[in-house]
Amino acid sequence: NAGVMQNPRHLVRRRGQEARLRCSPMKGHSHVYWYRQLPEEGLKFMVYLQKENIIDESGMPKERFSAEFPKEGPSILRIQQVVRGDSAAYFCASSPRQTENEKLFFGSGTQLSVL
């Protein structure tokens, strides 16, 4: 059973370009979460999605960031017009259900570097 798959592992963009980060949850998991880790900091929650629905986007920056989890295919985190401050590791996590003791399974992350 493959784990959470994220690609690309490394992504380099110039300021003003768009970044698209992809996440395929573990088989059987319908809940997807995106987290961002800035240098020297812990992971920070960005957004929680289920298939075709955004459940909680309270951690998403108001502009330039969007996320989707379509009926078919991976979840996508999209960053438009990237700036240097967007450079970070972006982690996706998934879980099969919503229960109190549910734990998240994380992917290996995408390291975004903005030049």
Added chain:
Amino acid sequence: DQQVKQNSPSLSVQEGRISILNCDYTNSMFDYFLWYKKYPAEGPTFLISISSIKDKNEDGRFTVFLNKSAKHLSLHIVPSQPGDSAVYFCAARAGGTSYGKLTFGQGTILTVHP
């Protein structure tokens, strides 16, 4: 506003000894706490968790202690092994929020020397 704090950036321990990693929190709404371990170039891996209705949870070499009055939790690893060398993150979840919406501390780098 750092609601979960790990004040020790790093910890160095001899193999076979006990490792104690500490975590403090400020949000009284947190009711579930987790520890994750992270190796370089990998995502965090779940280690152990504890509900606020308990004060201790044990799983093999790992024990988590929760002191609600002090808003403090700790992870004990006994005995420590070189393979335990990693970054350890404390995380917390507030009641009434999505189960996967966690607040993480900054992490503590644990190094276990042979």
